[in-house]
Amino acid sequence: MRRFFSITAWAGVALLGASALGAIALRRGETLNAIWFVIAALCSYLVAYRLYSAFIAARLLSLDDTRATPSERHDDGRDFVPTNKWVLFGHHFAAIAGPGPLVGPTLAAQFGYLPGTLWLIAGAAFAGCVQDFVILFCSIRRDGKSLGQMAREEVSERGGFIAQLAVLAIMVILLAVVALVIVNALKSSPWATFTLAMTIPIAILLGLYLRFVRPGRVLEASIMGVALVLFSVVAGQWVANSHSWSHIFTLSGIAITFAIIISAFSASALPVWLLLAPRDYLSAFIKAGAIFSLAAGILFVRPQVLMPPLTRFIDGTGPVFSGKIFPFCFITIACGAISGFHSLISSGTTPKMILREGHARLIGYGAMLLESFVGVMAMVAACAMTPGVYFAINSPASIVGATADAAATTISSWGFPLSAQTMNDLARSVGEQTLLNRAGGAPSLAVGMAQIFSNTIGGAHLLSIWYHFAIMFEALFILTVLDAGTRVGRFMVQELGGRLWKPFGRRGWMPGILLSSAVIVGLWGYFLYQGVIDPLGGINLLWPIFGISNQLLAAVALVVATTILLKMGRKRLIWITLVPMASLVTITMTASYAKIFDPSPRIGLLANANALAAQITAGTIPGAKLGETHRLIFNQRLDAVVTAVLALMILVLIVEAIAQWYSILRRSREPILHESPYIATRWAEDFSGAAHGDD
Amino acid sequence: MARIAAHAEIKAGAAAGRPASRSRLSCIVRIAWRALRDWCGDAAYEHYLRSKGTRSASAHTLTPAEFYVEQLNRRYSRPNRCC
Numbered sequence A: 001m002r003r004f005f006s007i008t009a010w011a012g013v014a015l016l017g018a019s020a021l022g023a024i025a026l027r028r029g030e031t032l033n034a035i036w037f038v039i040a041a042l043c044s045y046l047v048a049y050r051l052y053s054a055f056i057a058a059r060l061l062s063l064d065d066t067r068a069t070p071s072e073r074h075d076d077g078r079d080f081v082p083t084n085k086w087v088l089f090g091h092h093f094a095a096i097a098g099p100g101p102l103v104g105p106t107l108a109a110q111f112g113y114l115p116g117t118l119w120l121i122a123g124a125a126f127a128g129c130v131q132d133f134v135i136l137f138c139s140i141r142r143d144g145k146s147l148g149q150m151a152r153e154e155v156s157e158r159g160g161f162i163a164q165l166a167v168l169a170i171m172v173i174l175l176a177v178v179a180l181v182i183v184n185a186l187k188s189s190p191w192a193t194f195t196l197a198m199t200i201p202i203a204i205l206l207g208l209y210l211r212f213v214r215p216g217r218v219l220e221a222s223i224m225g226v227a228l229v230l231f232s233v234v235a236g237q238w239v240a241n242s243h244s245w246s247h248i249f250t251l252s253g254i255a256i257t258f259a260i261i262i263s264a265f266s267a268s269a270l271p272v273w274l275l276l277a278p279r280d281y282l283s284a285f286i287k288a289g290a291i292f293s294l295a296a297g298i299l300f301v302r303p304q305v306l307m308p309p310l311t312r313f314i315d316g317t318g319p320v321f322s323g324k325i326f327p328f329c330f331i332t333i334a335c336g337a338i339s340g341f342h343s344l345i346s347s348g349t350t351p352k353m354i355l356r357e358g359h360a361r362l363i364g365y366g367a368m369l370l371e372s373f374v375g376v377m378a379m380v381a382a383c384a385m386t387p388g389v390y391f392a393i394n395s396p397a398s399i400v401g402a403t404a405d406a407a408a409t410t411i412s413s414w415g416f417p418l419s420a421q422t423m424n425d426l427a428r429s430v431g432e433q434t435l436l437n438r439a440g441g442a443p444s445l446a447v448g449m450a451q452i453f454s455n456t457i458g459g460a461h462l463l464s465i466w467y468h469f470a471i472m473f474e475a476l477f478i479l480t481v482l483d484a485g486t487r488v489g490r491f492m493v494q495e496l497g498g499r500l501w502k503p504f505g506r507r508g509w510m511p512g513i514l515l516s517s518a519v520i521v522g523l524w525g526y527f528l529y530q531g532v533i534d535p536l537g538g539i540n541l542l543w544p545i546f547g548i549s550n551q552l553l554a555a556v557a558l559v560v561a562t563t564i565l566l567k568m569g570r571k572r573l574i575w576i577t578l579v580p581m582a583s584l585v586t587i588t589m590t591a592s593y594a595k596i597f598d599p600s601p602r603i604g605l606l607a608n609a610n611a612l613a614a615q616i617t618a619g620t621i622p623g624a625k626l627g628e629t630h631r632l633i634f635n636q637r638l639d640a641v642v643t644a645v646l647a648l649m650i651l652v653l654i655v656e657a658i659a660q661w662y663s664i665l666r667r668s669r670e671p672i673l674h675e676s677p678y679i680a681t682r683w684a685e686d687f688s689g690a691a692h693g694d695d
Numbered sequence B: 001m002a003r004i005a006a007h008a009e010i011k012a013g014a015a016a017g018r019p020a021s022r023s024r025l026s027c028i029v030r031i032a033w034r035a036l037r038d039w040c041g042d043a044a045y046e047h048y049l050r051s052k053g054t055r056s057a058s059a060h061t062l063t064p065a066e067f068y069v070e071q072l073n074r075r076y077s078r079p080n081r082c083c
Helices: A002-026 A035-060 A085-096 A100-111 A113-140 A147-155 A157-186 A190-213 A218-241 A243-249 A253-269 A276-301 A325-336 A342-346 A359-383 A387-394 A404-413 A420-429 A442-456 A459-500 A510-533 A539-567 A575-597 A605-618 A623-665 B002-015 B020-040 B044-050 B052-056 B064-075
Strands: none
Touching: A002 A035, A002 A113, A035 A113, A035 A276, A035 A359, A085 A276, A085 A342, A085 A359, A085 B020, A100 A113, A100 A325, A100 A359, A100 A387, A100 A442, A100 A539, A113 A147, A113 A325, A113 A342, A113 A359, A113 A539, A113 A575, A147 A157, A147 A539, A147 A623, A157 A190, A157 A253, A157 A442, A157 A459, A157 A510, A157 A539, A157 A623, A190 A218, A190 A243, A190 A276, A190 A459, A190 B064, A218 A243, A218 A276, A218 A459, A218 B020, A253 A276, A253 A459, A253 A510, A276 A359, A276 A442, A276 A459, A276 B020, A325 A359, A325 A539, A325 A575, A342 A539, A359 A442, A387 A404, A387 A420, A387 A442, A404 A420, A420 A459, A442 A459, A459 A510, A510 A539, A510 A623, A539 A575, A539 A623, A575 A605, A575 A623, A605 A623, B044 B052, B044 B064
């Protein structure tokens, strides 16, 4: 009888989800309430978690709770810390949730709400969650080894080296892109710039408190810090209204670029407890609060989604970024559906803290579902604003014009009615001088979030406060990603440099620290700078390359996972990782080819470089702009080379892996699995749970 | 295990004459507080002191300040924040 009720209940959930998905997909010509998105996503996640993840856990991975995990075998209270599964779920989610699932769906909304939403839900359930879950499992079975180490041991020595290089290259591009999102959000905005600048002294204050006054008392310090940051959001209004102060904090894109580069260099080179860690604590609390509030706000306000399901821009002529729906919708959504970077977390801290193998399902699969839900909420926030406003904020001046009148005329001609007055009123109501041409996704997401929040609390009076709270929230945790990424990149540079000259590899050697920090900051800083000076706003140029590289890393992770599963003898179920891997390789290789060779200058990097070169030859570029144009040509060609090198590296790894698979399937070589030996858990007998807890 | 602990706390509350609903509420608050401290790293040093490695190690035990800095240096030397 219980089984009957269970089956009936799950059939009900599946039916409800299918109805909501049907409503989203089939509604035409009328607005749709956001609650349909929430129902469709939640029901799909519940069914995927209940059925697909359970199937993977039982049949593919055979999770074994009697097996001691690394946290039990090496329990040292430092790296290997047995942790309650819900606490670890929170840790893991905080680590994987970055700006990607917020910015990606916001940008992909230019195709309409339908393709992005479907990919967010299906991509997460069948690819992203599978990747995170399987890599976490593989790392648990190998004492918490990293993706690079697993690639070296299970695929080949060369495969491991390629994976390591790919991680460094991808990190450089990732940092440049997320920094560009902040630059576009902060330029010419004294309120937002002041608020973010204030996080530096606040973080240093917290760092000193946590180091010297109450070592390690993170909670009380964070509560004080969050209160100070919220105060600085309010104080930003006074700065913006003061003539002299607003002048100081009104900075150009180039000035903000250099400020961010200096900030990240300092965070990398200074002791980690002084700036990086305390800012990360602030970011974690504010991120958790903002995401929870956004979900609650959407449920409370239940806004109407005004964007059509599909726009005319699926043909590749979109103003936000150029490229057809396939493959660029998948590339743009990025982390909300699948992110290669997650495999670094799943093979980093998490496997060393997991209490039982069975918890990998909730933490690996479940946390990624939650991240996908964040992506769906970002999509709702972007699509709930008037489409004309969305395009005015996210399109570069070179396409829609630099004035409100020009933008209104251009965007209205696309079939999205917009008046100049609307844009001016909106900018005034959020406390900005202008909202035009703020490519990058952050400002439009902030407008969407502010409208939802102000409809929940405070009404129109608090719109400007909510907008700047949202900008601060996005910028703060992007800065955290920048700080932490720069520091990790510094270690990678030191490790690679240490192979050539030993002292350079020593982590405590100050000249090595400064030089490696300068190298990593210089690398991503260069890409950031070229994005800032790009006439199309940079996001058009860099976000697709970021998406491609991130998805290529996911392909690497799935290649490693597939190899390990084949060695484990799971041939019949290998489609679970093989199909997402093949799909990702197809998507990323198609996108790479289009980015490099597409004949349209708005898509193809080489075509754009050639078009600019032809303009110079024809003499249509004014003399004053010649230097800048030559630099743009160089940058386009450099980006084409970077994209090609990344794609080639991954192809080499795939060829290596296919050779392995062939020998395993032909049984010409005995597969060697580098798993840690089975040791039975002793926690069933003597684990008190007092310190760690479990369900 | 947390469920068992919660049950035990409710029973203890009832034995001390507190109503079950109050005991349950205080128990939920206590568990949530503990989870929050675990999540943000507030309780990391306590875990370190209780860990098997620390109890069995012959080397000296780190002070809270030493542990805090050492833990941060380790955490931020590998990818721990994603895109």
